Amino acid sequence: xxxxxxxxxxxxxxxxxxxxxxxxxxxxxxxxxxxxxxxxxxxxxxxxxxxxxxxxxxxxxxxxxxxxxxxxxxxxxxxxxxxxxxxxxxxxxxxxxxxxxxxxxxxxxxxxxxxxxxxxxxxxxxxxxxxxxxxxxxxxxxxxxxxxxxxxxxxxxxxxxxxxxxxxxxxxxxxxxxxxxxxxxxxxxxxxxxxxxxxxxxxxxxxxxxxxxxxxxxxxxxxxxxxxxxxxxxxxxxxxxxxxxxxxxxxxxxxxxxxxxxxxxxxxxxxxxxxxxxxxxxxxxxxxxxx
Amino acid sequence: xxxxxxxxxxxxxxxxxxxxxxxxxxxxxxxxxxxxxxxxxxxxxxxxxxxxxxxxxxxxxxxxxxxxxxxxxxxxxxxxxxxxxxxxxxxxxxxxxxxxxxxxxxxxxxxxxxxxxxxxxxx
Numbered sequence: 001x002x003x004x005x006x007x008x009x010x011x012x013x014x015x016x017x018x019x020x021x022x023x024x025x026x027x028x029x030x031x032x033x034x035x036x037x038x039x040x041x042x043x044x045x046x047x048x049x050x051x052x053x054x055x056x057x058x059x060x061x062x063x064x065x066x067x068x069x070x071x072x073x074x075x076x077x078x079x080x081x082x083x084x085x086x087x088x089x090x091x092x093x094x095x096x097x098x099x100x101x102x103x104x105x106x107x108x109x110x111x112x113x114x115x116x117x118x119x120x121x122x123x124x125x126x127x128x129x130x131x132x133x134x135x136x137x138x139x140x141x142x143x144x145x146x147x148x149x150x151x152x153x154x155x156x157x158x159x160x161x162x163x164x165x166x167x168x169x170x171x172x173x174x175x176x177x178x179x180x181x182x183x184x185x186x187x188x189x190x191x192x193x194x195x196x197x198x199x200x201x202x203x204x205x206x207x208x209x210x211x212x213x214x215x216x217x218x219x220x221x222x223x224x225x226x227x228x229x230x231x232x233x234x235x236x237x238x239x240x241x242x243x244x245x246x247x248x249x250x251x252x253x254x255x256x257x258x259x260x261x262x263x264x265x266x267x268x269x270x271x272x273x274x275x276x277x278x279x280x281x282x283x284x285x286x287x288x289x290x291x
Numbered sequence: 292x293x294x295x296x297x298x299x300x301x302x303x304x305x306x307x308x309x310x311x312x313x314x315x316x317x318x319x320x321x322x323x324x325x326x327x328x329x330x331x332x333x334x335x336x337x338x339x340x341x342x343x344x345x346x347x348x349x350x351x352x353x354x355x356x357x358x359x360x361x362x363x364x365x366x367x368x369x370x371x372x373x374x375x376x377x378x379x380x381x382x383x384x385x386x387x388x389x390x391x392x393x394x395x396x397x398x399x400x401x402x403x404x405x406x407x408x409x410x411x412x413x414x
Contacts, residue, residue, distance in 0.1 A: 155336065226329050227329065239342075248346070248350050256359060260360055263351070263366050274376070275374050278375055280380070281383075284384065285324075288324035
């Protein structure tokens, strides 16, 4: 059983991709054995087809779609970005002597796809109310950051080598930090939590990059992010500590259930504080290296 | 009249902290963060906060050990992770070698070490 796929996806294919993801996400039906496997194989082939990532992102953004289908959509986007986006077209394919010719590599991801995803991804993840989907959205954003940094590493290297510095290096994804910082200042705790998640995963991925140019870019970004992040961490940790102290000083004879209820209500805020502390650690430890 | 703490837990008991043993690694780097403008604000906040959070973690650990308070175990774990992360950062910035120290030693050290106090006063 084979599924016919278009050579390029656009908005007209959302319904078709949705059906494909739905079949791939659900258990195999006894009436149609092998249908799920065929759908999975088709999805695998789609990862390299131009226009696929914006289409799966559109499905992810649609809150009326079933949760498991949205989950498969964001996982597909992550796979496509991690396997495909950092690649550049090899001019002469490497071939070991005597080995059979390898199949041609898929073409690099189109700039239009990248632009389309980058323009809509952050807002969709910031607004996401489901914790699991928000986490995977944040991981997708981190993968895009890594691909972008790798993509611009060569041009930044020229600028650093040419007497410039990381501060003069071209910006990757210019909207990334302003959008995330706006999210951190939001009134909604969910938006702040998602923004911190995105920032943590992005800085975590970025801080692990080993090439000198990437490290210099990370240092430049760390210095920009650190003051706002430190301010946020101080506010979160102070509030947390004050509330914790007030629970410890509850008068004797207070019913334990009251204290437990108050502590359980702090769950989300402790997680926020943890993300801020971990991001701060990445920025301090990897953003300031020994001279 | 006692407090909630003295009614329900003993904060003076020794509470080993597994996560803090992770701090016991060799940190031989001397990052330039200590000389950066952000360092003063960070450390003047982090030192007292380590002390406060340490007491909260002890409180939460004792409380979550009781059967009726099991539901706060995840809050305890996350609070301890916050404390550990802060302690690790301080240790790393100081280039501290914590091998073989008591599990709680790095946090205690961050609070009581006179050299460290002086270091922070100077900044």
